[in-house]
Amino acid sequence: MEREIILKAQNVSKHFGGLAAVNEVSMDIFRGEILGLIGPNGAGKTTFVNVITGMLPITGGRVFFKDRDITGWPAYKIGRTGIARTFQIVKPFRGMTVRENVAVGAMFGHNGHKHSTKTALKKADEVLDFVGMGHLKERHADELTLPYLKRLELAKALAMEPELLFLDEVMAGLNPKEIESAMELVKRVNQQGITILVIEHVMKAIAGITDRVFVLNFGAELAQGTPEEVLNHPQVIKAYLGEKFVERQKRKQTMRDA
Amino acid sequence: MKILGLEKFFSGRKGWLWGLFGLFMLALAVLPLFASGFWLRTLTLIFLLAAMAEGWNYIGGYTGYAAFGNVAFFGIGAYGTALAMLRLHFSFFPALLVGVAAAMLFAIVIGLPVLRLKGHYFAIATVALATAVGEVADYWTDFTGGSAGLTLPFFDPIEYSGQFFYYISFLLVIFGLWLTYFVMKGKMGYSWVAVREDEDAAKMMGINTTWAKVSAFALSALMAGAAGAIYGYWNTFVLPEEVFKIDYTLQMILSTVLGGPGTILGPFIGAFLYYILITLLVFFFHVGAFHETILGVIIILVMVFTPQGLMDFLSGKKKLTLSSLLENIRTHKV
Numbered sequence: 001m002e003r004e005i006i007l008k009a010q011n012v013s014k015h016f017g018g019l020a021a022v023n024e025v026s027m028d029i030f031r032g033e034i035l036g037l038i039g040p041n042g043a044g045k046t047t048f049v050n051v052i053t054g055m056l057p058i059t060g061g062r063v064f065f066k067d068r069d070i071t072g073w074p075a076y077k078i079g080r081t082g083i084a085r086t087f088q089i090v091k092p093f094r095g096m097t098v099r100e101n102v103a104v105g106a107m108f109g110h111n112g113h114k115h116s117t118k119t120a121l122k123k124a125d126e127v128l129d130f131v132g133m134g135h136l137k138e139r140h141a142d143e144l145t146l147p148y149l150k151r152l153e154l155a156k157a158l159a160m161e162p163e164l165l166f167l168d169e170v171m172a173g174l175n176p177k178e179i180e181s182a183m184e185l186v187k188r189v190n191q192q193g194i195t196i197l198v199i200e201h202v203m204k205a206i207a208g209i210t211d212r213v214f215v216l217n218f219g220a221e222l223a224q225g226t227p228e229e230v231l232n233h234p235q236v237i238k239a240y241l242g243e244k245f246v247e248r249q250k251r252k253q254t255m256r257d258a
Numbered sequence: 259m260k261i262l263g264l265e266k267f268f269s270g271r272k273g274w275l276w277g278l279f280g281l282f283m284l285a286l287a288v289l290p291l292f293a294s295g296f297w298l299r300t301l302t303l304i305f306l307l308a309a310m311a312e313g314w315n316y317i318g319g320y321t322g323y324a325a326f327g328n329v330a331f332f333g334i335g336a337y338g339t340a341l342a343m344l345r346l347h348f349s350f351f352p353a354l355l356v357g358v359a360a361a362m363l364f365a366i367v368i369g370l371p372v373l374r375l376k377g378h379y380f381a382i383a384t385v386a387l388a389t390a391v392g393e394v395a396d397y398w399t400d401f402t403g404g405s406a407g408l409t410l411p412f413f414d415p416i417e418y419s420g421q422f423f424y425y426i427s428f429l430l431v432i433f434g435l436w437l438t439y440f441v442m443k444g445k446m447g448y449s450w451v452a453v454r455e456d457e458d459a460a461k462m463m464g465i466n467t468t469w470a471k472v473s474a475f476a477l478s479a480l481m482a483g484a485a486g487a488i489y490g491y492w493n494t495f496v497l498p499e500e501v502f503k504i505d506y507t508l509q510m511i512l513s514t515v516l517g518g519p520g521t522i523l524g525p526f527i528g529a530f531l532y533y534i535l536i537t538l539l540v541f542f543f544h545v546g547a548f549h550e551t552i553l554g555v556i557i558i559l560v561m562v563f564t565p566q567g568l569m570d571f572l573s574g575k576k577k578l579t580l581s582s583l584l585e586n587i588r589t590h591k592v
Contacts, residue, residue, distance in 0.1 A: 053462060079464035091459035093452050095520070104452050107445050108464035117445060160463060 006031040006164055006195050007052070007083075012061035014044070014051045014219075021047040023219040024061065029164065034186070034196045036210035036227065038203075040239055044219040045199045046088055049166050053085050054078045065164070082110045084162035086153035088169040088199070092141035099124050099137040101152060102159045109160025120159075127159045131185060147178045151185075158189065165189065167198045171205050183209050207231060215239070279523070286428060290421045298420045302492070304533045305427035306485045310506065311513035311525035312434035313481025318511065319519030320447065321474040322454030323373065326507055327384030330391045331361040331479040333501040335486030337395060340408040340496045350413075354487040361483025362476045364391075369475040373468070385504070392502030407497035410490060423492045430488065431526060434481050438522045441477070450474050451520075482510070516560060 007029040014022040022044040029035055039045050050056040052063055054075035062071045070078055084105070093101050102124035106115050115123065128134050131151050136144065144152060150170050157165055167186065171179050183205050190196050190209075200206050206213060206227060213230040215222040217239045223230050230236055238246050290298060310332060317325045338357030342348040348356065372383050395402045402408065413419040441447045449470040452460035461467050490496045509532065510525075516535075517528025539552050 055458065055462065074466075075458075075461040076464050076466045079462050085462055087459065087462075091456040093455035093459070095451055095455050100448070104448050104460075104465070105463050107448055110464075112464055117443065117448065156459075156463060 004031040005029065006066060008064040008067075009048075009052060010062045010064070012048065012051060012063065013059045014047050014056060015059045021219050022051060022216075025216065025219070025221055026061075027214060027221075029195060029197060030212075031163075031195050032190075032193065033211045034190050034198060034209055036206045036213040037197055037199045037216065038201070038206060038213060038230075039216035039222070043216040043239075045216055046168055047219075048216065049085060049168060049197075049199065053083060053166065076108070079109060079160060080112060082161075082163040083166070084109065084157035084160040084164075085166035086150075086157050086168055086170055088172065090146075090149040090153050092144070092149055092152055094140070094142040096141060097137065098133065098139050098141055098144070098152060098155075099128065101141050102127055102155045105156045105159030106161070109162065111161050123159055124155075127155050130188075131155045131158070132181075147174055150174065150182070154185070154189075158194075162194060164195045165197070167196060167200075169199055169201065171200060171202045179205060203231065283432075290424050295420050298424045300533075302420075302424050302427045304529050305424075305431045306489055307509055307513055307533065308526045308529035309427065309430045309434050309485045310482045310510040311517070311529050312431070312438060313478035313485075314507075314510040315438070315514050315519060315521075315525045316441075316450070316474045316478040316481075317471075318478075319514055319521070319524070320442070320450040320454060321471055323471065323474075324377070324381045325384045325475070325478070326381045326504075326511070327386075327388030328478060328482050328510060329502055329504060329506040330384075330388040331365060331482035332486035332489070332506055333388075333391060333395065333496075333498075334361040334364050334479075335483030336490035336496045336501040337402060337408070337486075338483070339487035340410055340490050341402075343410055343491075344408060350491055354484065354491075357487040357490075358480055358483040361479040361486070365476045365479035366472055369472040370468070373471040373475060388502065388504065388507065392498050395502060396498040402498070405498060407495050407500075409495045410493075412494055413491065419492075423488065426488055427485075430481075430484055435522060435526060437477065437481075442522065446470070446473060454520075 005028045007027075009025060009027040011024045011026055012022060013020065013024055025044075025048060037045050037048070047056065051058050054070075054073050054077070058071060062069060064070065065078075065081060065083060068081075070081065073081075093104065096104075099121060103117070103120040106112070106120035106123040106127075107117065125134070125137065128137055131154055133148060133151055133155060136148065141149075141152065150173075154167070154170060157167075170186070171182050174182060179202055186196065186198065186209055198206070198210065210227055212224065213227050214224045215230055215233075215236050222239060223233045223236055225233075234246060237249070286301070289301070310328065313331070314325065314328050317323050317328075335354075335357040338360035339350075339353045340357075342353035342356035343350065346353075346356075368387060372380065372387065375383055396405050398404070399406075413422055441450075449460065449465045449467075450473075452463070452465055453467050453470050457467055460470070486501060490501065493500075513528035513532045514525045515528070516531045517526065518524030535556065543552055
């Protein structure tokens with residue numbers, strides 16, 4: 001069966017002066033999947049998402065969302081068209097309550113034109129219950145701890161009722177138990193029919209929730225495939241852990257074989 | 259709702275404050291029946307200041323852009339009204355609309371490029387613009403009358419002039435309070451606060467941040483422009499160095515900061531506080547410009563100890579104690 005491509009990035013590049021942070025990356029995201037985007041620090045993962053979502057101007061290439069060319073669209077228009085994202089460094093609206101934070105997403109997001117402030121606040125309540133923050137509705141965003149701030153990022157994005165969601169390291173800085181429940185949550189979001197791209201350093205999470213993984217290194221594609229394929233790919237291991245580690249692994253392997 | 263900064267203010271526990279506020283407004287409404295010309299003049303000045311502060315609160319308080327050139331809107335409002343009355347022979351109210359429209363148009367045209375700047379750069383650009391507009395009014399003699407200014411007709415009948423300007427300024431203040439409330443409970447209000455708290459996040463969530471900022475700037479021009487229009491007609495003449503005085507910008511900012519930026523009643527209360535403060539200072543330290551030094555010190559103390567203005571304490575969000583004052587220093591890292 002031919003799968004529908006929800007987002008198509010064609011030779012996307014982003015240069016900062018002479019530095020190519022993202023270089024001719026092409027990526028297809030299929031509707032309904034959870035795609036992992038991994039790579040060592042500085043590989044250009046966040047920059048890639050920033051370019052796709054219009055936070056940074058694109059240097060080269062084209063981006064299609066549901067076959068529509070959205071290259072160069074301003075960020076707010078991309079947000080309204082059905083793409084939402086979270087930020088690695090959380091960006092709560094500190095002067096607002098948790099509920100108001102989330103309501104902003106409903107008010108201006110994908111179906112924003114249909115929402116009044118009243119229905120948006122109601123939507124915010126639903127979303128907060130869904131992500132398990134119902135009891136914190138009336139708290140101010142600056143009173144939250146990091147796990148909840150990460151979750152608030154997700155709630156704000158979900159309130160936008162997106163079709164495609166970029167999650168930028170929503171699990172970084174969480175403890176194993178919190179990671180477990182965050183993984184659970186991401187899966188539940190996906191089950192609602194939202195396509196997800198996760199940028200993550202937590203390998204357990206990548207292996208546990210993604211259908212497919214895309215590896216960036218030095219701003220270019222290194223590999224893509226199923227999680228097992230990619231995580232055992234020698235090039236990927238080398239990029240993450242270095243040449244020596246790979247050699248040692250090989251030596252161990254040959255010793256074991258002998 | 260935190261955005262309005264009013265929930266506690268209006269709730270039962272602080273109901274007596276609400277009642278007090280109602281009584282205060284009622285007293286202001288009937289005051290001209292009893293009071294002398296001096297009090298009417300003083301209060302008219304406070305009302306005009308409050309109206310400008312309410313306007314500044316939109317861009318500076320809610321949207322978080324430190325605009326230091328709002329006097330330009332005041333001046334354009336005054337000149338627009340004067341020119342409409344003199345050249346087009348409009349009566350005052352249509353002329354006021356011309357002045358306000360001119361100020362808002364200026365805010366939009368200027369705001370589109372200037373609101374791309376952030377922080378200090380925005381502040382400096384707005385100061386420069388306000389100064390430049392003042393210079394234009396000063397030198398474009400054919401159109402603005404130059405440094406000789408423009409002379410307006412007197413209000414007729416003159417014996418009711420005091421009352422007329424008192425009430426029209428009072429109405430402008432009430433309109434400003436209503437406008438703040440109306441905007442802040444709607445989507446536009448949310449977009450302003452979102453821009454203030456995090457512009458990138460606001461953008462990504464579908465907020466057209468350019469429009470949010472320009473709308474806040476334009477509405478702040480509406481208030482300052484209307485205040486300028488009333489002031490010009492009241493004064494019966496407009497002079498460049500008078501209506502483009504940077505002091506007015508400082509006064510509206512100080513009023514807002516004293517009362518509480520980003521709250522509905524803050525700028526209104528702040529305007530009274532500012533006026534009382536300045537009067538006391540002039541009264542006690544009438545030697546030269548010394549009172550301005552004291553005022554400066556007080557402003558620094560306010561900024562350090564109550565950066566959210568006095569609304570924090572009035573609304574019951576915080577108790578006025580030494581520890582809460584010291585806590586402010588820590589949280590705002592001053």
